[in-house]
Amino acid sequence: MSAITPEMVAAHQLSAAEYDKIVSLLGREPTYTELGIFSVMWSEHCSYKSSRLHLKKLPTRSKLVLCGPGENAGIIDIGDGYAIAFKIESHNHPSFIEPFQGAATGVGGILRDIFTMGARPIAVMDSLRFGPPTDPSCGARNARIVDGVVAGIAHYGNCFGVPTVGGECLFEPCYNGNPLVNVFALGVFKTDEIFYARASGVGNPVIYVGAKTGRDGIHGASMASAEFTEESKQKRPNVQVGDPFMEKLLLEACLEAMKTGAIVGIQDMGAAGLTCSTCEMGSRGGTGIEIELDLVPQRATGMTPYEIMLSESQERMLLVAEKGREEEVFRVFRKWGLDAVTIGQVTDDGILRVRHHGEVVAEIPSRDLADEAPLYDRPYTAPLRVAPMEGPEFQSASLGDDLLKLIASGDICSKRWIYEQYDYMVRTNTTAGPGADAAVVRIKETGTSIAMALDGNGRYASLSPRGGAKLAVAECCRNLSVAGALPVAATNCLNFGNPERPEIMGQLVEAIEGMGEACSFFETPITGGNVSLYNETLGEPIFPTPVLGIVGVMKTAAPVTVDFKGPDRTILIVGGLGDCDLTRFGGTQYAKVILDRMWGLPPALDMGYEKCMQATVREMVCAGLADSIHDISDGGLAVALAECSFGPTATGAVIDLDSDMRPEFLLFHEGPSRAIISTTKPEAVAAIAVRHGVAVVRAGVSMKERLVIRNRGNVLVDLGTRELRKNWDGALARLLSGKVTH
Amino acid sequence: MRFGVVVFPGSNCDHDAWYATSRNLGQEAEYIWHDSKNLGSFDAVILPGGFSYGDYLRCGAIAKFSPVMAAVRKFAQDGGLVIGICNGFQILVETGLLPGALIRNRGLKFICREEPLSVETVNSPFTCRLAKGARLRIPIAHGEGCYVADERTLDELEAEDRVAFRYLDNPNGSLRDIAGVLSAGRNVLGMMPHPERASDPLMGSTDGLGVFQSMAASFAAQSR
Numbered sequence: 001m002s003a004i005t006p007e008m009v010a011a012h013q014l015s016a017a018e019y020d021k022i023v024s025l026l027g028r029e030p031t032y033t034e035l036g037i038f039s040v041m042w043s044e045h046c047s048y049k050s051s052r053l054h055l056k057k058l059p060t061r062s063k064l065v066l067c068g069p070g071e072n073a074g075i076i077d078i079g080d081g082y083a084i085a086f087k088i089e090s091h092n093h094p095s096f097i098e099p100f101q102g103a104a105t106g107v108g109g110i111l112r113d114i115f116t117m118g119a120r121p122i123a124v125m126d127s128l129r130f131g132p133p134t135d136p137s138c139g140a141r142n143a144r145i146v147d148g149v150v151a152g153i154a155h156y157g158n159c160f161g162v163p164t165v166g167g168e169c170l171f172e173p174c175y176n177g178n179p180l181v182n183v184f185a186l187g188v189f190k191t192d193e194i195f196y197a198r199a200s201g202v203g204n205p206v207i208y209v210g211a212k213t214g215r216d217g218i219h220g221a222s223m224a225s226a227e228f229t230e231e232s233k234q235k236r237p238n239v240q241v242g243d244p245f246m247e248k249l250l251l252e253a254c255l256e257a258m259k260t261g262a263i264v265g266i267q268d269m270g271a272a273g274l275t276c277s278t279c280e281m282g283s284r285g286g287t288g289i290e291i292e293l294d295l296v297p298q299r300a301t302g303m304t305p306y307e308i309m310l311s312e313s314q315e316r317m318l319l320v321a322e323k324g325r326e327e328e329v330f331r332v333f334r335k336w337g338l339d340a341v342t343i344g345q346v347t348d349d350g351i352l353r354v355r356h357h358g359e360v361v362a363e364i365p366s367r368d369l370a371d372e373a374p375l376y377d378r379p380y381t382a383p384l385r386v387a388p389m390e391g392p393e394f395q396s397a398s399l400g401d402d403l404l405k406l407i408a409s410g411d412i413c414s415k416r417w418i419y420e421q422y423d424y425m426v427r428t429n430t431t432a433g434p435g436a437d438a439a440v441v442r443i444k445e446t447g448t449s450i451a452m453a454l455d456g457n458g459r460y461a462s463l464s465p466r467g468g469a470k471l472a473v474a475e476c477c478r479n480l481s482v483a484g485a486l487p488v489a490a491t492n493c494l495n496f497g498n499p500e501r502p503e504i505m506g507q508l509v510e511a512i513e514g515m516g517e518a519c520s521f522f523e524t525p526i527t528g529g530n531v532s533l534y535n536e537t538l539g540e541p542i543f544p545t546p547v548l549g550i551v552g553v554m555k556t557a558a559p560v561t562v563d564f565k566g567p568d569r570t571i572l573i574v575g576g577l578g579d580c581d582l583t584r585f586g587g588t589q590y591a592k593v594i595l596d597r598m599w600g601l602p603p604a605l606d607m608g609y610e611k612c613m614q615a616t617v618r619e620m621v622c623a624g625l626a627d628s629i630h631d632i633s634d635g636g637l638a639v640a641l642a643e644c645s646f647g648p649t650a651t652g653a654v655i656d657l658d659s660d661m662r663p664e665f666l667l668f669h670e671g672p673s674r675a676i677i678s679t680t681k682p683e684a685v686a687a688i689a690v691r692h693g694v695a696v697v698r699a700g701v702s703m704k705e706r707l708v709i710r711n712r713g714n715v716l717v718d719l720g721t722r723e724l725r726k727n728w729d730g731a732l733a734r735l736l737s738g739k740v741t742h
Numbered sequence: 743m744r745f746g747v748v749v750f751p752g753s754n755c756d757h758d759a760w761y762a763t764s765r766n767l768g769q770e771a772e773y774i775w776h777d778s779k780n781l782g783s784f785d786a787v788i789l790p791g792g793f794s795y796g797d798y799l800r801c802g803a804i805a806k807f808s809p810v811m812a813a814v815r816k817f818a819q820d821g822g823l824v825i826g827i828c829n830g831f832q833i834l835v836e837t838g839l840l841p842g843a844l845i846r847n848r849g850l851k852f853i854c855r856e857e858p859l860s861v862e863t864v865n866s867p868f869t870c871r872l873a874k875g876a877r878l879r880i881p882i883a884h885g886e887g888c889y890v891a892d893e894r895t896l897d898e899l900e901a902e903d904r905v906a907f908r909y910l911d912n913p914n915g916s917l918r919d920i921a922g923v924l925s926a927g928r929n930v931l932g933m934m935p936h937p938e939r940a941s942d943p944l945m946g947s948t949d950g951l952g953v954f955q956s957m958a959a960s961f962a963a964q965s966r
Contacts, residue, residue, distance in 0.1 A: 154852050158883070159793045161754025245752050245796030337751065423854045423883045425939050426791075428758045442944060444761070558944060 004029055012039035018374055025368045033306045033354065034362045037369065040272035040310060041279060044533050047373035050499040051531045054509050058516045058526040064488050065525055072113040072197060072268065073187075074527020076489045078553050080446040083194065085119040086186035088127070088454070088493045088549040090532035094239045095181040099148025100155070103181050104242040107156040108314050110185040112268035115251050116317065118195040118258050119187030122427060123441045124157050126167040126183045127454040127493070127547045131176030132410060133735045138176050143736045145179050152242075153183070154421040159244035160251070164422035165430050166439035167454055171410040174458070177537030182493040182530075184454055184549040188443055195258060197267035199281035199289055199320045199346045204264055206278075206289055206344040207326065209333055210250045210316040213274070214299035216240045217312025246315040246338075253336035254317060260332065262325035269316040275309045275369075277318040279352045283370035285320075288351040291344030292358070305356040320346055380505035383465050384497075384541070387598045391582040394595055396664050399716045402594050403638050403667070404727050409593040412635050413731035414646075432559040437631050438483040442556045451485035451552040456493075457634075458543030459587045460602035465507040466514035467602045469546045473518035474610045474672050475633055476550040481614035482629045482675050483559065484621035485552030490519055492529035492548055497541025499533050507544040508533075515546060521607050524550050560621050562630040563647025564702040569627050570682035571702060574620070575613045576695030577637070577659050578671030579604075589635045590668035603671045609694070610673040616692040617675050625677075625685050632674040638667035638709060638717060640676055645707050645721040646728060652707040652721040653678075655700035663716050667709065678702055743961045745771040746784035748814070748830075750805050755791030755828065755938065762938035763788070767954045776808045785961050786823035787814055789830025791883070791936060801844065801886050802832035811837055823867055823957055824930045828884055831922075831932035840923055840932045841899070842891030848915025852885040856947065858910040859921050859935060863903045866924050867960035868931040868953050878949035880935040882913060887934040889916035889923075899923055906931055 009019045012035055022030055022038050030038060044050060060068040066083055067075035073087040091106025107124060114121045128149060131142040157164045162185070199206070217240035257263055265285065267277040274296070282289040293308045303311075321329050326342060333340035347353070352369065354362040396402055406412055419434035431449060432440035438453040455476040461468025477487040492515060497504040519526055529549075535542045564571075585591060586600030620626050628647075632640040645652040659666050679685050682698060689696035707724060709717040745763040749756045756773065764771040774781060776794075781787065795804035805811060811833070818824045818839055826834040834840045847853060856879050861872045872878075891899070896918055899905055907922035914934075922933030937950025 151851075158852060158854075158885075159752070159754075159796070161792060243796070245793060245798070248754065248793075249751055420855050421852045423852070425854065425881055425883060425936075425945070426754055426758065428761060428939055428942060428945055431944050556944070 004035055008035065012036065014039050014042065018042060021374065025372060026364065031361060033309060034364060036306045036310050037275045037362055037364065040275055041369040042373045046272050046276060048531055049374045049376050050378050050533060051494065051508060052375055053377055054512045057512055059520045060525050060527065062523060062525045065527055066191065069526070069528045072116050074489060074491060075117070075194060076527065076551065077191060078448055080448065081190055082188060082443060082446050083191045084186055084188050084450060084551065085114050085117045086184065086491055086551055087113055087528045088182055088184040088491045088547065089530040090493050090495060091181045091183065092179065092495065092532050092535060095149055096179055098239040099145045100152040101239050101241050103149040103152030104156040105240045105314055106181050106183045107153055108242045108244065108247050109270045110183045111160060111162065111247060112270060114185045114187035115254055116197065116266050116268040118193045119189040120255060121162045121185050121187040122429060123186045123439065123452065124162050124164045124183060125439060125452060125454050126153055126164065126181065127456060128167065128169040129175045129180035129458065129545060130171055131173055132171040133738065135173060135176060140738060142176060143738060146736060149179065149181055150418050150421055156242055156244045158423040160248050161426050163424045163426050163430050165424050165441060166434050166436065169415055169418060172458060172543060174540065174542045177540065178535045178542050180495050180545060182547050184491065186450065186452060186551065195263065195266050197281050198265040198285035199287050200285040201264055201322065202287065202346055202348045204320050204323050204346045205326050205342040206291060206346060207319050207321055207329060207340055208296055208316065208343045209319060209338055209340040211243065211246050211313055212297040212299040212339065213308055213311045214313045215303065215307055215311060218307060218310045240312050240314050242314050249336045249338055250315055250317060253333050253338055257329050257332040260328045262322050262328045264320045264322055266317060266319040269318060271312065273310060273312045279366045279369040281318065281320065282350065282352055282366035288347035288349045288353065288366060289344060290347050290353040293354060293356045295341055295343040297339045297341060305354060305361040309354065378499050378505045379502045380509050381502040383506040383510050384503035387463060387586065389583065389600055391586050391599045392595065392597055399663055399667060400719055403642060403717055403719065404724065406589055406593050406635050406639055407642050407724060407728040408731040409589065410735055411589060412639055414729045415732060416729065417732040417736065432483060436559065436562065438479040438485065440483055440559055447556050449554050449556045451480045451483045451554055452549065453479035454547060454549050455479065456545050456547035458545040459592065459598060461511060461546055462543040463587045463600060463602050465510035465544050467605065469511040469514035470518040471602055471605055471672060472546055472548045473515060473522055474605055474607065476548045477522045477524065478614055478631045480550060480552035481618045482621065482631050483554065484618055485554035486618065487522060487524045487550050487552045490524040490526050490548055490550045492526055492546060494531045495535055495542065495545040495547065496533050497536045504541055511544055511546045518607065522611065560626045560629050562644055563628055564644050564651040564653060564678050565627045566649055566651055567703045569678040569680055569702045571653050571655065571676060571678050571699045572682060572685055573674060573697040573699050574617055574677055574689055574694060575674035576697055577657065577666065578669060578674055580661065580665040580669035580671055585665060585669055588668060588670045590664065605672050612692045613673045613694050616689050616694045619688050620677060620685055625679050625681050627680065628678045630676050632676060633670060636668040636670050641707060641709065642724050644676055646725045650705050650721045650725065651702050652705055653700050653702045654708040655710065657699060657711045659711055663711060666711060667716060743769045743785045743958050744783065745769060745786050745788055746774045746781060747771060747788045747790055748774045748776065748810055750776045750792065750794035750808060752794045752796055753790050753792035755936065758938045759788045759790040759827065762941035763954055766941040766951055767958060769958055774810060776810045778810050779813060781813045781817055786957055787817055789826040789833050791828030791830060794829055794833060801829060802836035805833045806836040815839060818930050821927065821929050825868060826932040827936055827938065828934055831934055832886065834930065834932040839930050840925055841895050842889055842923065844886050845888045845890055846886050847888050853913055854881065854883040856881045857913055857935060859907045860910055862905045862908055865903055866906060866928045866931065868956050869906055871956040871959050872952045877910065879947040880937055880940045880950045882935050884934055888914045889920045891917065902926065907933055907935065
């Protein structure tokens, strides 16, 4: 074995100081295989070395949390002896290099995180960010990335048989060279069927199951921990290839094998493959693991120990069985036509010992790898800020034209082009699917439904990382509340630039703190998640993009949908008209789409008021008073009213307001804590709002096929709902076809 | 009545079919594993949706060779009721129990949405409780659902009243808008739309339940 040179260390993206730490932990120079093992375990992706210190500030506990961060997914008790496991994870870097497989394996990875705990996945959602398809320099490439990512998610989720029930998709030039693909998955199981990734019981066999190991994806974890350069495209072989059929078999076989009672612990092989699963299981169990690589099923010949340990071939699991009961496990995997081989055993010395042809090629204390990873208190300054504080003078030429333009813009238009490629109904549990404020999936066994939503706003977070993170939590909880669900827990995906730049680190710290504050306040502890750093291409960072996934619990019932159901219902705005000034208008969709500018601060949030407003709408929905309900967010009141008019009956509304705000603000400001409700029982609705101390504005009545908005008698908007709908519905396909230029 | 739901590796609508027939319809339903050489005592067999054996070669092409399909073929030849839904339809045409083929959607993309269908015949055990010409809302979810056959076959299907359902707003390019076809003996139905997804009031439409109700009614009439 050749000696380790400084060049080798650098090529593994380890610093000289990190290498010195390895030498001191081992008391000797590492072998080449050991260097590879350390490099992936200590990569940003696996070790969270830049963020760990700050992640500790997040709330992680509540009475309902059965398992918080540190395991494969968070677990929440939903009552009746059932629990849900859920988590969000990023697959940003691979999705830029190879959109289809990058996104597909992102879905595969998060699904394994769920079923490795014993839960059957019942829902997937995705939060996507791309460069605009209308970008003059790289619009066509952006459109191809959208196409590939969506097809990849569809390919994997549809074949696996999990419904993709919702998500979000937004466009900004800062994602031109660095799209974000964050995938959320949720599974259900009984509270006494939970499995953990721990290797216990000295002498117990360590069993490898699933796909064979190949040379694909070597160093994926370290790739995800570096900025993009021109050479990145040559890293394509680092992106793995997914096989959803294999994953489906693995799911069924694992769940069936767990029922035998012969499995002690189980962990999927995700980032850093066999390396991560062996040392994490050992570290969590306080044990060691000894494996012989000759026994690992291999797809390629002549693989070196380095390659076998670092391969990120997909659809593989590592499990520890009770000694003497291996055959019970093997029988299940044989039934499903899968490889299952004993490759080693649990030991009592706390050491990960790897043999190849009988010779020891790596011998590292598991704890050194999993728990002794470097922890950085990276210096940080005030967050990077590019936008000015002062806003421009402007005057709308036509508010109606502005509205038409807004609803046809990439962020606001219908995402039907995307979600119709996803099977969002399989398993026949989706009571509210894509297009709803929150997706709702019923649990057939209990009479309970789970509501879920993903939210993140890079524009807001770029203007104020702290404020943006709080607003994301608030909006996500509001989306669940209008569905009638009580938010109970959260998962987060923190997408940021290079943490070694103090002003980027400042964004990360502020966002985490804001998120922690809001999650504590809304009683939605963070039970797990993912940090994706180094989202920069050629030195250009993305907007700080904290994405929240929040889940809520409700009684199973027919959902209340967004659209007005017919004429003559009273329309009320719960939470009131809100307030806005020029500074707080700078992060809105209006500023982006109509003015092509960004400035100032995100909308102001009063968390106490928001919480009262959410309790109010929940009560209205649960009392069956709402004919329709929709929260007001991107694009403000006018866009929300338009969205309410897109139902099958094309019912619009005539709205009469009484406000001092200038019309652009009144119609398009994005102040939080508001929702539009239509009802035949306005008195009962108003009474609930009054009891909670929440403002309620009787705004107008629904009517056939037109949307008219007036302020103090002045007509601001007067449009046909069918025309509006046409603009909104086909916009994404038009944008992606390249026929629209900016 | 006892429904048997075949489970291939990669089937993923097996549970949905089981739920629709047992819970929504209120009949008995059991799973049948793909390597079963005998079906056992079932009154009807469902080939559910999904991606049997991964569908990597061609949809349904591998499932055709599974042991259970020999048993299903025999069951059908003996007059047993067989319904293939989505991937199940693809398997039935690969097996030759139904004519024609299913190729990629005209738009080349997977499509999942509720589609309006019309009931083209009520002269079958799968449609006898429906009204001819009725408009049904039943979801589709497929990438390869474009039904094709030569002109003579299509003419024959129509002449023999074997088109069970047509799309009212053809989503995938299927020839003559065909969404579901019957065998010559009328005891085998293949359809791309998913009636099991429209069998529960919470799923927005219960138009699909009529298909299972028809099967139960015709079985009851037969065994009387």
